Amino acid sequence: MAGDRIGAAEMLRRLVAFDTTSRNSNLELIDYVRGYLAGHGVESELVFDHGGAKANLYATVGPRDQGGIILSGHTDVVPIDDQDWDTDPWVVTERHGRLYGRGTCDMKGFVACCLALVPEFIERGLKAPIHLAFSYDEEVGCLGVHSLIAHVVQHHPKPKLCLVGEPTMMQVVDAHKGIRSFVTTVTGLEAHSSQTHVGVNAVMVAAELIGFLGRLGDDLRAQGDATGRFTPPYTTLSVGTIEGGTAVNIIPRHCRFAWEYRSLPGTDAEEPIRRFEEHVRTRVLPALEEKAPGIAAITTVPRSVTPALRPDPGSAAETLAKALAGVNDTLAVSYATEAGIFQVHGIPTVVCGPGDILQAHRPNEFVDAAQIDACVAFLRKLADRICVS
Numbered sequence: 062m063a064g065d066r067i068g069a070a071e072m073l074r075r076l077v078a079f080d081t082t083s084r085n086s087n088l089e090l091i092d093y094v095r096g097y098l099a100g101h102g103v104e105s106e107l108v109f110d111h112g113g114a115k116a117n118l119y120a121t122v123g124p125r126d127q128g129g130i131i132l133s134g135h136t137d138v139v140p141i142d143d144q145d146w147d148t149d150p151w152v153v154t155e156r157h158g159r160l161y162g163r164g165t166c167d168m169k170g171f172v173a174c175c176l177a178l179v180p181e182f183i184e185r186g187l188k189a190p191i192h193l194a195f196s197y198d199e200e201v202g203c204l205g206v207h208s209l210i211a212h213v214v215q216h217h218p219k220p221k222l223c224l225v226g227e228p229t230m231m232q233v234v235d236a237h238k239g240i241r242s243f244v245t246t247v248t249g250l251e252a253h254s255s256q257t258h259v260g261v262n263a264v265m266v267a268a269e270l271i272g273f274l275g276r277l278g279d280d281l282r283a284q285g286d287a288t289g290r291f292t293p294p295y296t297t298l299s300v301g302t303i304e305g306g307t308a309v310n311i312i313p314r315h316c317r318f319a320w321e322y323r324s325l326p327g328t329d330a331e332e333p334i335r336r337f338e339e340h341v342r343t344r345v346l347p348a349l350e351e352k353a354p355g356i357a358a359i360t361t362v363p364r365s366v367t368p369a370l371r372p373d374p375g376s377a378a379e380t381l382a383k384a385l386a387g388v389n390d391t392l393a394v395s396y397a398t399e400a401g402i403f404q405v406h407g408i409p410t411v412v413c414g415p416g417d418i419l420q421a422h423r424p425n426e427f428v429d430a431a432q433i434d435a436c437v438a439f440l441r442k443l444a445d446r447i448c449v450s
């Protein structure tokens with residue numbers, strides 16, 4: 062395949078064919094990308110997860126002795142389980158100017174555009190490098206990108222800026238909410254359901270805690286959003302799953318629920334968990350410990366931390382992305398991306414990519430072919446800006 066020229070749509074077709082649902086290995090896709098880049102003389106660095114079944118990929122086009130521009134994307138996609146698709150999700154199908162398939166919008170479309178343009182980047186003779194940074198496990202809490210950024214910061218000159226190609230309809234997003242997610246486990250004491258005076262009912266304790274989270278969510282809502290840029294205009298809190306108990310006539314010993322909140326940038330992202338933990342410690346646990354000493358317990362384990370993206374007006378990333386996209390304004394969004402993590406490492410970052418977030422994570426996900434064309438044009442302008450000639 063040495064030196065293959067592959068258009069963005071064809072590249073997208075190839076990438077979608079790899080079922081990189083987050084629970085699977087992404088190595089077949091990574092191997093394919095590495096082989097394609099090697100065919101163009103571009104070397105890839107892989108940063109593996111602990112088990113070695115997944116990898117981030119980092120590759121540099123252009124000079125390697127300076128910071129340059131990161132184009133960032135994730136390789137994993139959300140599951141198709143329990144979704145009704147009209148076409149095969151793993152085969153890109155074009156209909157009425159739309160490219161259907163899992164990941165076409167979120168976000169193999171952007172990754173495909175970057176890869177398709179590598180031969181052009183090389184020919185143009187870049188004065189500053191363009192780096193491709195492709196992560197794993199974004200969809201399950203931005204887990205992979207941390208080790209990728211650590212690798213870059215440790216082994217390479219500090220990148221000048223980063224563009225994250227999540228779907229924004231090629232608008233420039235300079236702010237998004239952050240996410241903290243947790244699993245809370247209540248351990249009670251089993252008993253016959255007629256003997257409520259000796260048991261500790263884990264499900265009912267969990268219900269009480271969830272009631273507290275509901276009131277906490279109301280408080281966060283009342284605090285509002287001073288910027289007026291977000292929909293909805295407040296930090297949101299939600300409980301996503303709950304499981305517990307075995308039979309109606311047994312006082313349940315275990316109950317577990319998963320919950321999250323999405324904080325506005327610029328707010329104290331630790332406040333909600335701090336208030337929850339304090340409520341548990343001062344209001345709930347003492348009574349349980351009295352009833353079942355040494356047995357009753359409530360533990361809350363963090364599952365993921367995704368920092369918010371703070372607006373950074375006039376940053377190198379914002380200025381460049383606005384010029385390339387031909388827009389004057391920036392937007393704020395409520396979904397989270399890896400952008401806040403790059404920013405935490407001191408790399409100016411904005412989000413700009415093809416497709417509409419409304420199409421992501423749904424059956425019959427698609428990206429407009431025109432959006433792919435717009436992204437290709439955006440990346441060509443990027444090359445224009447930093448080429449020698």
Ligand SMILES: [Zn+2]
Pocket residue numbers: 135167168199227
């Ligand atoms: Zn995504």
